[in-house]
Amino acid sequence: MNARDVSFEALQIGETATFSRTIHEKDVEAFALLSGDMNPLHMDEAYAQTTQFGQRIVHGMFLGALCSCLVGMYLPGKRCLYLSQTLIFKKPVFIGDTVDVEGTLISKSQSTKLLSVDIVFIRDKEVVAQGQAQVQVLG
Amino acid sequence: MKTFNQIVQELFNIKEEAIRDELSSKDIPNWDSMNYLLFVAELEKNFNISFTMDEVMNAQTLGDLRKLVEHRAS
Incomplete structure (x- = not known):
């Protein structure tokens, strides 16, 4: 899959880009390995069941990784240089x-x-979130 | 709408009382190339103005940018 290639001038205020992602157990495990965040709320079902969530939740920063996908692939895409990101986690996301x-x-x-x-x-x-x-x- | 000094405080993480027009990248540790771009973009968004690339490249001090904002916004 190629990143969208669009110039600064061609981008229009108000334009949108959307994609969907189903988050599977293997995604959470891969993210845990990649980041080193093995917190039991993400990795230990027995522990997670004792918490207010009742089950394992997806790492918040996995959603951060999807932000990277959005700007790096779609808006703006290929010519993107990522400078900063804010992110608020409003509700838990589950496997x-x-x-x-x-x-x-x-x-x-x-x-x-x-x-x-x-x-x-x-x-x-x-x-x-x-x-x-x-x-x-980038030019 | 934020004031010029509020944006300076937020982007460069310096206190209001320390802000002076003659300050430049040599005086403000957080004034690096990336933060400077974010600062300029925030000024444009906040005051609904646009700078030229030359203006952005030639501005050396906070005072230079404050004058540009005042000129554009007037």
Whole structure:
């Protein structure tokens, strides 16, 4: 799959990009290995059942990785230089959940070639996380 | 809408009382190339103005940027 290739000038304020991702157990295990975060809330079903969540939850920063996918592949895509990201985890995401990742271009700076992209994660019409990315569009 | 100084405080992490127009990247540890771009973009967004690339590249001090904002916003 190739990243979208679009120039700064062609990007329009208000344009959106969306993809869906179902998060499987192997994704959580892979993320735990990659990040080193083996917290039992993500990895130990017996422990997770004793918590308020009643089951294992997906690492919040796995959603952060999906932000990287959104800006690196779709909005803006190939020419993206990722500069910053805010992210608020509003609801837990569970193994097996499908989330829609929706990005909206909210501002462009001609002088710096910077974009602000609002990102929301939606599960069953409910926002489970949201944040904002700042990216630069390379020439 | 935020003030110029509020944006300086947020992006460069310096206290209000330390802000002076003659400050430059040599004086503000957090004034690196990335933070500077974020600072400029935040000024543009906050004041609903646009700078040119030359203006951004030629500005050396906080005072230079404050004058640009005042000129654009007037």
